[in-house]
Structures are given as structure tokens and as C-alpha cells.
Amino acid sequence: MTATADTGPISPAANTAPADRLAIEIGGEAETIRVLTTALGQGALPDVYVSGGQLVHLSRVSGPADTATDHAHTTSAALPVRAEPLTAASLAWLLAHHTFTHRMKRNKDTEEFEPVETSPTKAALSAVLSSRYWPDVRPLTGVVTSPVLRPDGSLLQTSGYDTATGLYYAPTTPMPAIPATPTTQEVTDALTFVLDTLLCDFPFVAPADQANHLALLVAPILRPYLGCLTPFGLISATTQSSGKTLLAEIPGYLYGSKNLVWRKGDDSELEKAITSALHSPAPIMLWDNVAEGTVVSSAVLAQLLTSPHWSARMLGSSGAGFTAANNRLWLATGNNIRLGGDMATRTVLVRLDPNDPHPDQRDQTRFGIPHLDTWLKNPANRVTVLRHLLILVMDWINAGAPRSGHTMRQFTSWAGAAGGFLAHHGIDGFLDNLDDMRDTDDENTEWNAFLARWHELHGDRRVTSRILCQTAEIDVVNGQPVDRWEGAFLTDDNGRIPSVKSIGRLLTGHIGRYHGNHVLRSVKDSHANALVYWVETRTDQQQPGPDDTQDDSHQPRLPA
Incomplete structure (x- = not known):
């Protein structure tokens, strides 16, 4: 068989290639790029697929299973096959082993043109692989070593490429057939x-x-x-x-x-x-x-x-x-x-x-x-x-x-x-x-304690971030330091009270988010020309409203 850019479908050649290899005739650089692109699109090479716009080749790897690279007790054995992106070098290898890629050259003795096996230039091979559009090449979405469910609910358990999913099933160990309807x-x-x-x-x-x-x-x-x-x-x-x-x-x-x-x-x-x-x-x-x-x-x-x-x-x-x-x-x-x-x-x-x-x-x-x-x-x-x-x-x-x-x-x-x-x-x-x-959410726990203490100290009163920071200052009563926040005020990574500006940014990022039963609210105070904040608390009997779904929407809701 022979492939060219202009003939379209692959057609017979006259005894110029081994019987088990496809003949691909190439010429100048531009013609070579066109011919190889056509041949790849028509399935000239085995086990070549497209993944994310890139041609990949499924190949087997010799040697012991690769189990020592990740961890002393890794469970990651080598896959039976691997999907490797095609490079100029690997494409040249595949062409040499699976095709009779040749140019026609004149025989000086007979003056006849004869096929001479050759390898395309690296530049031509790289140009072919630069294409991201391969509409006729089978898409590969992944390689799996165990059966998986197809989108229609059937079980993929036949080794090889699966058209319905784009997966290639390569079991590491023979797997007995799983009944479609278990007893x-x-x-x-x-x-x-x-x-x-x-x-x-x-x-x-x-x-x-x-x-x-x-x-x-x-x-x-x-x-x-x-x-x-x-x-x-x-x-x-x-x-x-x-x-x-x-x-x-x-x-x-x-x-x-x-x-x-x-x-x-x-x-x-x-x-x-x-x-x-x-x-x-x-x-x-x-x-x-x-x-x-x-x-x-x-x-x-x-x-x-x-x-x-x-x-x-x-x-x-x-x-x-x-x-x-x-x-x-x-x-x-x-x-x-x-x-x-x-x-x-x-x-x-x-x-x-x-x-x-x-x-x-x-x-x-x-x-x-x-x-x-x-x-x-x-x-x-x-x-x-x-x-x-x-x-x-x-x-x-x-x-x-x-x-x-x-x-x-x-x-x-x-x-x-x-x-x-x-x-x-x-x-x-x-x-x-x-x-x-x-x-286990440290940030949520910290904010829950912060908002709870805020509500205890200020109730529903609206305060600016500056006033809030002032209340975090340590008082001295009878010669003893007194922390009105009892350690619940937010601190930075060094354990210090943040600046007024930093507190304002922190508060803005948590407006409307529930932490436990507490939620931070805010409006613009036109007289003070600043945002004011307050904490609302809902009792266990109250249900969250449409704006209260930051955490509670993730609770399981079982059907009636």
C-alpha cells in the first residue's frame, strides 16, 4: 500500500515495500508534511490516538514495574500500556517499524526511478505534530486497568479501545466477566x-x-x-x-x-x-x-x-x-x-x-x-x-x-x-x-468564636472596623490586664491584632457567611462615610434563608 498527499485514499504499490508494511512516498519538505498528515489521519500507524489535540501512542514498557519512584510502600505498579505524546523521534521510530517511507530516486545505471527507504527530517516530523486538529483519529480519554461504567450504565470489561468512552482498558491481571445482572x-x-x-x-x-x-x-x-x-x-x-x-x-x-x-x-x-x-x-x-x-x-x-x-x-x-x-x-x-x-x-x-x-x-x-x-x-x-x-x-x-x-x-x-x-x-x-x-475547619472555628463573642459584647449595635479594633485593646483593671474578647479576636500569623485596614478587608470577605449560628452583616453608613458591621444570630429553630447557604446547603437532604 502507498500513501500520498494528493491521491487521498491509500492505494496499492508495485512490490516496493514489504508485505506487512504500508508504503508512504514522500518528496520535498512541504509535500512530506502533507503526505504524513494524510497518512496519520487515515490510521497508517497502530495504537496512535489523539488526546487534548495532541497525538499519543500507546506503548508497552520493558523492565520491572515502576514501583520505587514515589514512596517506599507505593501501590502504583506500571500500567501494561502507556499513552506517550508523539515526538519527532518517536514518530520516526514508528514510521521505520510500521511503514516503508521512501523517496523515488533515479538509478544511475538504469535511469529508472526506484524507491529508496528514508526517514523524514526532524523539521517535517515536528511540523506534522504541531497540528492540534485530528478529526479522523480516535480520541483517547485515558487508560484504565479495571472495569468502569460507561455513560449508558453498561460495564466496560473487554480489553482494548472502547469507542463509547474513548478509554483503553488494559487489565494488569485477567479479570473474570462480571454479570450484567448479578444474582x-x-x-x-x-x-x-x-x-x-x-x-x-x-x-x-x-x-x-x-x-x-x-x-x-x-x-x-x-x-x-x-x-x-x-x-x-x-x-x-x-x-x-x-x-x-x-x-x-x-x-x-x-x-x-x-x-x-x-x-x-x-x-x-x-x-x-x-x-x-x-x-x-x-x-x-x-x-x-x-x-x-x-x-x-x-x-x-x-x-x-x-x-x-x-x-x-x-x-x-x-x-x-x-x-x-x-x-x-x-x-x-x-x-x-x-x-x-x-x-x-x-x-x-x-x-x-x-x-x-x-x-x-x-x-x-x-x-x-x-x-x-x-x-x-x-x-x-x-x-x-x-x-x-x-x-x-x-x-x-x-x-x-x-x-x-x-x-x-x-x-x-x-x-x-x-x-x-x-x-x-x-x-x-x-x-x-x-x-x-x-x-476540623480551623478558620470556621476561629470565626465562629469571634462572631459569638462579638455578639455578646455588642449585640445588634453597628460598629465600624476602627471601633471594633479599639475594643480589642487590652484594658488594665486594678493593675491587671483584661481582654474583653477573651482571646477570641482575630489575629494575624504572628498573633497580633490586625490593623484597622486589614480588619476591614477580613470582615468584607465574610459578609453574609454563616459560621455556626452567627452571620456578619454590613451596610454603608452615609453619615460616617464608612461601612458598619453587626452580627446576627439565628436560633436552632430558625431555618436559613436564601442568603444563609454558605455552609448549610451542604447538609444532606434526604427525600421524603
Whole structure:
């Protein structure tokens, strides 16, 4: 077969190429660019797809699994295939191995034109790859190693490229077929295994913590079906050796994970880490063992969680950028982790408390699965876990995929589906620990105390930021310092009372936002030519109005 820019469809050539290779005749630089563009668009090379406007090639990688790059106990094994962006060098390699790319040259002895195999110039290859429009090339949305739900509710479980989703299914271990309609006994066995064998020995604080973990555990299976974002998963324990890392590793073993390093208070480094992580195909991104007592508060992370795509400028470049779909599950583990900023309303909390001074000395031989960390390293055991989860998912699908009434910021689609999945299987407690989540929000706790004390001191009286700061000054009574705010007034990072201007900016940023039962209000005082502020308090019997939904809209609302 031969391909040219002008002939259009690929046509036969007269014995100029090996039988198993496509003949591509090239000429000058411009003609070569046209010919190769046409050939690629017509599928001249195997396993070439387009992703985000860029041609990529699915290739296998020789050598042992890449498990040592992220963490000593990483669960991220190498994928059977990888999607690598085509470069001039890799395109030249593919052409040399899969085509007979040649130029016609005159034979000095016979004066006849004969094909001479050649490789296009780097400039021509780079020019071809510069195109961002490849309408006839199959789109690739990702590589998955485990079955996932298609948008129509069917299960993708046949290896290879899937036209309906644009996914390439490359199982790391042979997976038995999952029945489209599981039997009652299969569903019962699956539920018993997950609840009474796999998770039975984790010291969950409450049913909500187990339910939340299960919702996160099936999120990678549901993602293509739902086509939505998933919240941040935080696994927080009271002490070491509680099982938080192992709990996070379960989805890592099932789907593949990449371990990241959390750098406190450095959003620029976090942005670089996220950009680097999204170059990995791993569907689970894990910050494991975040330092004890860390306050997870990051505008960069908060933005990532609510954005379907991540964009960042490539390091060392002036204009080029990197864009990737945010289709991962982001998790973190640590002891007594706190939240700040907008993270509380973007996070699903899983708490562990062994209530044991020496949890590391528990007798694991008496566990439902002794030494679960070792057990999960066996591919056959991972298949067992995944099969049970898939049976539960397919049973939910066959019931009509019922939704619950849970709402959660930009994650309502996920929350409704996950809540419906859990309710269908009789698992209670999903998102019931939202109040405890708010207790981990240091900023919310600080503002709650500040507004409560403000209301005690000033009632409904309207004050300017200058008067408010004056009331924070320490009085001296009978030779003793007296703090009327009892330590509840806002302070900066150095523990000092902010300036009047800084307090004004802080107050403006919280107008109308509820902290507990308190909300800050403000109007412009035309006489003072300044904003005045006051605090309103609603009783437990009062219901929030349309403007009171900053926190309370995220409470689960179950259908009647």
C-alpha cells in the first residue's frame, strides 16, 4: 500500500515495500508534511490516538514495574500500556517499524526511478505534530486497568479501545466477566465480603466514616458513568498505626496510585506537584502521612477540586502551558489533620480511632483478612475485591441507579449517586459527619468564636472596623490586664491584632457567611462615610434563608 498527499485514499504499490508494511512516498519538505498528515489521519500507524489535540501512542514498557519512584510502600505498579505524546523521534521510530517511507530516486545505471527507504527530517516530523486538529483519529480519554461504567450504565470489561468512552482498558491481571445482572446470592456475598471481611477491622469512629470510605472506593468505577468531579478524601486518625495508610492503599491497589509530598503553606510548590502528578496515568493521587496537626488550607487545591481541567505554565517556558483533565481521586492521610479556607466544603471525611494505646500491637491473625497489606499485593486477591465491588455497582445499576438527596457544592452529582448506591445496599451514614468536618475547619472555628463573642459584647449595635479594633485593646483593671474578647479576636500569623485596614478587608470577605449560628452583616453608613458591621444570630429553630447557604446547603437532604 502507498500513501500520498494528493491521491487521498491509500492505494496499492508495485512490490516496493514489504508485505506487512504500508508504503508512504514522500518528496520535498512541504509535500512530506502533507503526505504524513494524510497518512496519520487515515490510521497508517497502530495504537496512535489523539488526546487534548495532541497525538499519543500507546506503548508497552520493558523492565520491572515502576514501583520505587514515589514512596517506599507505593501501590502504583506500571500500567501494561502507556499513552506517550508523539515526538519527532518517536514518530520516526514508528514510521521505520510500521511503514516503508521512501523517496523515488533515479538509478544511475538504469535511469529508472526506484524507491529508496528514508526517514523524514526532524523539521517535517515536528511540523506534522504541531497540528492540534485530528478529526479522523480516535480520541483517547485515558487508560484504565479495571472495569468502569460507561455513560449508558453498561460495564466496560473487554480489553482494548472502547469507542463509547474513548478509554483503553488494559487489565494488569485477567479479570473474570462480571454479570450484567448479578444474582441475589452474589450481591449478598459481595456485601458480606466488603463489610464483614475487607473493612471490618478498621476502627471507624462512626458509620459515616465507613460509608464515606466506600463512596470514595467506588468513585473510579462510577466516574465515566457520572462524568463529574469527586471531592477530596481525607482519612484522619487519632494516632499512629490506626490503619489510615492501608485504608487509602485499598483503592491504590485496585486502580493504581501515585504518592505525593505535602509541603506546608507553599502553594507554588503544590501547583508544581499537581502538574507533575497529572503527567502520571494513575487515577488515585495520595498525600500519605501528612504531618500531624497540619492544617490543609490551599487555594490551589481548592481550585483544583472544583475545576474539570487543570492548567499550568510549564516550568522553564515563557508561554507554553500544560492542560489536563482533572479526572483523578485526590486523597490525604494523617493524624488529627485540620482543614482551612474552603477545603471543608470540598472534603469527605473518614475518621479512625483505635482507642488503644498500642494499636500497632493488635493481633492481626484474628482480623477478617490477616495482614491485609500483604494480602492485597497478590493480584488474584485484588481481583477478588474488585469483583465484589463491581457486583454491588451492577446491582445498583439494575435497580435503576437510584439517587439520594445529598447535595455537596460542585459534587452533587457524585454525592447523589454515591448516596443512592449506599442506600440501595442498606449502608447508612453517608456524609452524616459534616458537622464534625466543620469542626476540623480551623478558620470556621476561629470565626465562629469571634462572631459569638462579638455578639455578646455588642449585640445588634453597628460598629465600624476602627471601633471594633479599639475594643480589642487590652484594658488594665486594678493593675491587671483584661481582654474583653477573651482571646477570641482575630489575629494575624504572628498573633497580633490586625490593623484597622486589614480588619476591614477580613470582615468584607465574610459578609453574609454563616459560621455556626452567627452571620456578619454590613451596610454603608452615609453619615460616617464608612461601612458598619453587626452580627446576627439565628436560633436552632430558625431555618436559613436564601442568603444563609454558605455552609448549610451542604447538609444532606434526604427525600421524603
